[in-house]
Amino acid sequence: MSELVSSGMESTRRRLTVKQADTVDRLTAAAVEVLSRQGYSGTTIRLVAGAAGVGTATGYTFFSSKEHLFSEVYxxxxxxxxxxxxxxxxxxxxxxxxxxxxxxxxxxxxxxxxxxxxxxxxxxxxxxxxxxxxxxxxxxxxxxxxxxxxxxxxxxxxxxxxxxxxxxxxxxxxxxxxxxxxxxxxxxxxx
Missing domain, CATH: 1.10.357 (Tetracycline Repressor; domain 2)
Structure with a gap:
């Protein structure tokens, strides 16, 4: 079984394995990158997931909305x-x-x-x-x-x-x- 990551930075939706924590880190970093190119209204979970190198479904596994994603970044x-x-x-x-x-x-x-x-x-x-x-x-x-x-x-x-x-x-x-x-x-x- 994968080791769970327990920190103040874990996703609010679930406890994360090390691999999942890495995915969430990539998603939050990609969100800032996509935002700089597309602006807030043009930023979507699909675009962020693509920039992070994961599928859209994976993006939604960790973040329910772009509002959730940017709140997590903050x-x-x-x-x-x-x-x-x-x-x-x-x-x-x-x-x-x-x-x-x-x-x-x-x-x-x-x-x-x-x-x-x-x-x-x-x-x-x-x-x-x-x-x-x-x-x-x-x-x-x-x-x-x-x-x-x-x-x-x-x-x-x-x-x-x-x-x-x-x-x-x-x-x-x-x-x-x-x-x-x-x-x-x-x-x-x-x-």
Whole structure:
């Protein structure tokens, strides 16, 4: 029997063998490549599977939709990114570092940022599952940065973050501007 891969990066639909994990890695990498050529509306699971060197059915074995696929790409990037240093004694500095890092995660890839924004708003059950995982990871990082559990402040920070990213996704702000607005907002909230 093949060894199962158990990591934070496993597909949300099943536990993966080493071979399956490699296939999922190839699919997520191919998704970014196809997106850069075809744009979000032109990207399909069929095209991504072909670019990954697997059949369309294999693509759908792991991803229920392109929204699920791009949500997975974001999830993997988020958890692959080490949280910022939490050694600073000032909790505001720590929270700003967390929000800046997360908000800049896709700043250099506007097409991917747009695809992820569209994907995360989808109603696919697999996307809903990933939204919960993503929100839990961001909450964990904010909680670590605050030092002590403060659910009201965390809820406000989450709202600030999600609203700012929505503004960027709609093209009203750049991701660097989002980071600046978040910093100013955090400094006011935690003053």
């Amino acid at each position: 999830w993997r990037r988020l958890i692959a990114q080490s949280p910022p240093d939490m050694e600073d004694p000032d909790r505001t500095v720590r929270v700003v570092a967390v929000l800046r890092q997360i908000s800049m995660l896709l700043a250099d890839e506007p097409a991917l940022a747009g695809a992820v924004g569209n994907a995360l708003l989808g109603d696919d059950p697999d996307v809903r599952h990933l939204r919960v995982r993503i929100a839990a990871e961001i909450r964990r990082r904010l909680s670590d940065a605050l030092g002590a559990e403060n659910s009201e402040s965390i809820e406000m920070l989450e709202l600030l973050y999600s609203g700012a990213l929505l503004q960027a996704g709609m093209g009203h702000m750049s991701y660097p501007q989002v980071a600046e607005v978040l910093e100013a907002s955090v400094r006011r909230l935690l003053a």
